[in-house]
Structures are given as C-alpha cells and as structure tokens.
Amino acid sequence: MPYREKTAWLSLIAMAAAFGPYFAIVAMRSLPGALPDLRQLGLLAVAAILQMLILGAGHLFLRRGSPQDARTPPDERDRAIMRRSISSAYYVLIAGMILVGCVMPFSSSGWSIVNAALVMIVAAEVVHYGVVVLSYRRQA
C-alpha cells in the first residue's frame, strides 16, 4: 500500500474517531441559546485535540514503519490524485458553506451555525481523503 494511501486512511480514521462521537453527542443534546456555552466549547476542544493526537501518533508510527517512503516526495501520480481529491472536496465545501449560509438567518443559536459549518468541513475532508483512498485502490 503506498505511503500516501496509508496517511489518507489515517486521516479518515482520526476524523471518524474524533468527530463521530462529537456530532453524535451534539445531535443528542439540546442546544442552549445562551452564549458562551463552555461545555460545547470543551467538547469541540476535546475532539480537536483527540484528532491531533491520533494524527501525530499515526504519522510517527507510519514514518517508523517506512522511513524511506515518508521521505520520498510525491511523484506525478500522487500529485494527480491530490489534485482530483482537492477539487472534489472543494465542491462539497462550497455547497456546504452555501447551505450553512441559507440556514444562518433562521438560526438563533451560534453553536448550531458552528456545528453546521463543522459538518460541512468534515464532509469535505472525508471526500478529500476518500477520493485519495479510492484512487490508489483503483490504480493498485
């Protein structure tokens, strides 16, 4: 498996592990109108720190497993896959932000807007790394 496919898998796993529980908890609890909601802020901080920890540990593990591959700069196929994945994710992000913009005038809670934007950012990242994984799988 190419090194860059492994790192894409790692990013997908880190996102699922950090933001899966975050969105599940957010969906189950009712959003308070008063700001600042420190509990919500703490939850977001935990998710972000957890993601960083998983990514940091995962990259260290992958680099130790194949240091030569980690040092190799991306070749033309890697760059082509990266371009394709970023352009796919861009459309998801733009569509998501337009959706958030449409929801914004009808929402009184700041956190519902923040969470809607977060969902779209995570969706765009899932598409980004998903396209990377699929492209490497198809060409393997």
Add this chain to the structure above:
Amino acid sequence: MMEGTISNRIRVLRFHHGEMSQAELGQRIGVTRQTVAAIEAGKYSPSLEAAFRIAQVFNLPLEEVFHWEAKATP
C-alpha cells in the same frame, strides 16, 4: 472524440534489461515503485515526460514501449 487504450511493454523490457526491478525503474525516472506497477498494469497513464524517460531508460523510441489502440466505433 476517438477512444482508445494505451498498452505498454514495460514488463518485458524490464525482463530483457537484467530483470530490472520496478523500484529501480521508478528511481531512474523519478516515480515510486507503486506508480511503475500502476503504469505497467495499464491502470495509470504516465505523463508524456515520464513516458519519454521510461523509453530513454530502455534506449528505445517511445512507440516501442507504449502503444495506443483506437477502439472500433460501431
């Protein structure tokens, strides 16, 4: 637009060049072993520059390494 498929003789040429490994060929043309494997299997079409580099490694003209066959249109 005309459609077609690109095939190549890289596997055979590697064999005739002292069973050159995919990693060695990749190193000589500046791509990873996995990319050479994908080119060889016809799953990735290399850039024109990479195709010329591959031909250069085997001291052959491009058309003796890569072939393009047009699909018959009904």
